[in-house]
Amino acid sequence: MGTTVPSPQPPTDSGTHDGRPYLLWLPGTEPPWLGMVILHGAGSKKENHADFGRACAAAGWAALAYDQRGHGEGDDEMSPGVLGDVGRMAGFLATTDGVDASLTCVRGSSMGGLIAIHAAATADSIAGAIAICPAREDGLARELRSERPSIRVGARGRAALAAWLAEHDVREAVELMGEKPLLLIHARGDQTIPYQWSSELYERAAEPRKLILVPGGHHRSAQHDAELQGVALRWLSRALAAAG
Numbered sequence: 001m002g003t004t005v006p007s008p009q010p011p012t013d014s015g016t017h018d019g020r021p022y023l024l025w026l027p028g029t030e031p032p033w034l035g036m037v038i039l040h041g042a043g044s045k046k047e048n049h050a051d052f053g054r055a056c057a058a059a060g061w062a063a064l065a066y067d068q069r070g071h072g073e074g075d076d077e078m079s080p081g082v083l084g085d086v087g088r089m090a091g092f093l094a095t096t097d098g099v100d101a102s103l104t105c106v107r108g109s110s111m112g113g114l115i116a117i118h119a120a121a122t123a124d125s126i127a128g129a130i131a132i133c134p135a136r137e138d139g140l141a142r143e144l145r146s147e148r149p150s151i152r153v154g155a156r157g158r159a160a161l162a163a164w165l166a167e168h169d170v171r172e173a174v175e176l177m178g179e180k181p182l183l184l185i186h187a188r189g190d191q192t193i194p195y196q197w198s199s200e201l202y203e204r205a206a207e208p209r210k211l212i213l214v215p216g217g218h219h220r221s222a223q224h225d226a227e228l229q230g231v232a233l234r235w236l237s238r239a240l241a242a243a244g
Helices: 046-058 082-094 111-122 137-145 155-167 170-176 196-204 226-243
Strands: 013-017 020-025 033-039 061-066 099-109 129-132 182-187 209-214
Touching (some): 013 082, 020 046, 020 082, 033 046, 033 082, 033 111, 033 226, 046 061, 082 099, 099 111, 099 226, 111 170, 170 196, 182 226, 209 226
Parallel strands (some): 033 099, 129 182, 182 209
Antiparallel strands (some): 013 020, 020 061
């Protein structure tokens, strides 16, 4: 007889909050739990980061992944309101029984990494951030100008986003994070966003901070690396504990 392989842990809950379709994973350990909001990249969706949601739950974190504007099951288009959504979803996760409202963090990949840093810089409800191969504003602007952008966006939204991107700089956002923990992860083989970009952001960050540059790989490899997921959660947990 063959060996029985357990199925991956399904989400504890799913639904829509304030227009954002979400998936929620809760740990099997005793609360209180740290909280993690998961932000996908351009052209992606919440389901693509279920592996990290499960990793969070296994490590004692409550995790919430949701479809950003212009993506997945959302019925809207991308707009500058995408930044405010992070704080609202972090607040929603913080109201979940067992979650420590003062220890809710955010993890984003590519476009999600850029938004995660901006959210951590502007929202008091977010205690720290993990940014994997974070995008640049000018790179996202080029994506919006392409003939077939991976983001659902209309002409009006495209103009509003272009203006928002021109007014913001993630390098300044890193500095505005102050003493909130920041972990940057980037694959050296990333051909979409050069790894030197994360190095530059790291130099601008205050302590506690950590930079992990992974040999080889590509733009999406680091975000789905199980070992890196564990390293990231352990480092952020220790950094939050040290900060009191």
